[in-house]
Amino acid sequence: MSLGLSYNNEKSVYYIGKTLELMGIVCLGAALFLGLVNPYDYSEAQAMGVEMGFLALGIIVFFVGRLIEKQH
Numbered sequence: 001m002s003l004g005l006s007y008n009n010e011k012s013v014y015y016i017g018k019t020l021e022l023m024g025i026v027c028l029g030a031a032l033f034l035g036l037v038n039p040y041d042y043s044e045a046q047a048m049g050v051e052m053g054f055l056a057l058g059i060i061v062f063f064v065g066r067l068i069e070k071q072h
Contacts, residue, residue: 003062010072011028013068013069013072014057016065016068016069016072017065017066017067017069017072018065018069019065020061020062020064020065020068021062021065021069022065023061023062023065024058024059024060024061024062024063024064024065025058025062026058027054027055027057027058027061027062028054028055028058028059028062030054030056030058031050031051031052031053031054031058032051034047034050034051034054035047035048035050035051044047
C-alpha cells in the first residue's frame, strides 16, 4: 500500500517540476515580448530592465523546477 502512495507522490513531484519548467519558459517568452513590443511605452532603458527582470525570473523558476524534477 505504501509503495503505491510513494509512487504517486514521486509522480506528482515530477509533474510539479515540469510545470515550473514550463512556467520558466513562459516567463522567457514574456521577457522577449515585453522587450521587443514594449506595450507600456517605457523608455528603452526601462524596457530593457523589465526584459532582464523577466529573464532572470524565468531562469530561476526553470532551474527550481529542474532541481525538483531531478530529485525524484
